[in-house]
Amino acid sequence: MNTRRLIVVGGGPAGLMAAGQAAGLGVKTLVLEKMDRPGRKLRITGKGRCNLTNAASLEDFLAHYGDNGRFLRQAFARFFSQDLTAFIGGLGITVKTERGGRVFTEEGAPELAVRLTEWAGRQGVSVRTGSRVTAIHHIDRAVTGVRILSSDGDAEDSEAACVILAAGGASYPATGSAGDGYRLAKALGHDIVSPGPALVPVETEGNTAVRLQGLSLRNVVLKVLCDGRVQAEAFGEMLFTHFGVSGPIVLSLSKVIGRCLKKKDSVILSIDLKPALDENRLDERLRRELDLHGKRSLQNMLKTLLPSALIPVCLDALRLDPHKPGHQITAEERTRLRAWLKNMELKVLRTRPMAEAIVTAGGISLHQVDPRTMASRVVSGLYFAGEVLDLDGDTGGFNLQAAFSTGWLAGRSAARWLTDQVKG
Ligand SMILES: Cc1cc2nc3c(=O)[nH]c(=O)nc-3n(C[C@H](O)[C@H](O)[C@H](O)COP(=O)(O)OP(=O)(O)OC[C@H]3O[C@@H](n4cnc5c(N)ncnc54)[C@H](O)[C@@H]3O)c2cc1C
Structure with missing residues (x-):
């Protein structure tokens, strides 16, 4: 030898x-x-x-x-x-x-x-x-x-x-x-x-991702919920694609997502679009915007809070009239809006295959x-x-x-x- x-x-x-x-x-x-x-x-x-x-x-x-x-x-x-x-x-x-x-x-x-x-x-x-x-x-x-x-x-x-x-x-x-x-x-x-697969993009249900394709969100918190319980979270940047979501924080959390999917759990991604504001401060901010711009339509007012592509997605999810003036928004509608901004949900279908990890x-x-x-x-x-x-x-x-x-x-x-x- x-x-x-x-x-x-x-x-x-x-x-x-x-x-x-x-x-x-x-x-x-x-x-x-x-x-x-x-x-x-x-x-x-x-x-x-x-x-x-x-x-x-x-x-x-x-x-x-x-x-x-x-x-x-x-x-x-x-x-x-x-x-x-x-x-x-x-x-x-x-x-x-x-x-x-x-x-x-x-x-x-x-x-x-x-x-x-x-x-x-x-x-x-x-x-x-x-x-x-x-x-x-x-x-x-x-x-x-x-x-x-x-x-x-x-x-x-x-x-x-x-x-x-x-x-x-x-x-x-x-x-x-x-x-x-x-x-x-x-x-x-x-x-x-x-x-x-680890560090792999994720496919999500419905047409939300397709509608937001190309949109990159910075400084958001992404949580992974399995059967309603938070398993992991990350702060940073994510990206919408034609099939779902990708970007640094999605890739980082993909191993946890894969593990939950293996257990056949229902996996939800929850995006906190305003992590710097707690519920109370976000509520104050919404009130202020609605007071200041009461005559503006809701879709216009939201431009100070959200990227344009997200506005129709938000209003559709909440079934709110985009043309409704700010001063006509009810307390209940404001509460739902606040909840959505803190918790935009996407249901996970699967991770992309090993070949893309x-x-x-x-x-x-x-x-x-x-x-x-x-x-x-x-x-x-x-x-x-x-x-x-x-x-x-x-x-x-x-x-x-x-x-x-x-x-x-x-x-x-x-x-x-x-x-x-x-x-x-
Ligand atoms: C698109 C992409 C981007 C990445 N970017 C980064 C980055 O920027 N930073 C970072 O830290 N990591 C990055 N990674 C991960 C990183 O590339 C890998 O972790 C790293 O290459 C692993 O090195 P390795 O030598 O162990 O394996 P590999 O780089 O996979 O090398 C293994 C080699 O073994 C050979 N081989 C396999 N089987 C056999 C066999 N039976 N006989 C002979 N040869 C064989 C293969 O052909 C291959 O050349 C990236 C990965 C991908 C896919």
Whole structure:
């Protein structure tokens, strides 16, 4: 057996980082990538601008992965956001920090993918594209190599004492990550937390979304109600589309929505259009507007409170006459108007499919992975990195940081392990 060789399955950000780190420590490293070139998903990140990481502090950062964030503490202790920006700075890529601490690359995502691949090459990594790994071989729970299916349909076995599985999740399958990593790990005895879409738009019932298509709401609070109970809420920006809703706060809440839908609960999205005003202050504001502009029609008066596109939707929902003058609005009508502004409801039909999700929730169970090294606790010589793990973060650069940090740690740990094996 080739006792010195490391094979990395997948040439995404996690795999390339892992491979480059291992090769830099003197290990003969081969990346097997099933697509025609590495980093296809990386190239489309951040709408081509690549939201690489986030300026948040460590504790804040970890909170963006939900309960599983704890698993990343050790990887982040070794390689965190400042290390990542310094690393890509070394590749000649500069960054810019924007709203919400989002760190973007100036040169763009495709350029980062090119420079990362070139860097791996300079470290001594060989990258073989058009090579899909269909099995990881082992004897007595120790890795011995992989089976490769080439794009021409030829199958071959390749020996390696160590394998890093960095095959990504199952979203945007056209980029190459189509759930292979889960099947490969499961075949070796790893538990897989059922994969589902995360950071995904949501389809809603009725024609409200179509009527509001293209409208973006800023500074609203969005709540997710399952069978009438609030499950989660977020403040920020959302967007109406031809099928429903999208935008940062919808994507962030989509995992909770998906979970509620799985339980067959009735899921309602409640939008507070005026979160800065409590019920009393909003009532005062409405009274003031109605007093000041009593002669104006209701639809005109509402222009001071709502974007134009929302006005007919609001008046239809409340069955109010748009031409009614402000001074004729009754107390009961004002109360209903206030309630609607604090609670505009949309019934959720479903989340959009996995193919449209930014990341996959679920994946290789973290219970069987050592967070200090990314090593499998089931098979020796097997390591993991990136989205293939049961880790998913919010939008804002959290997913790429997790991929790069776990890749860095897996690559270095695997190299040390291989070196120790050879010495031993
Ligand atoms: C549209 C979009 C925009 C995004 N924007 C951002 C953003 O701005 N910021 C952010 O933090 N995150 C973003 N993400 C998420 C981020 O891209 C992923 O979390 C990240 O790419 C995961 O890295 P990875 O290396 O683990 O997996 P991937 O990037 O998916 O790479 C896995 C690689 O493995 C290969 N592979 C799969 N199976 C096999 C096999 N059997 N054999 C050989 N090779 C295989 C695949 O072809 C692929 O190249 C975005 C995602 C999408 C879809």
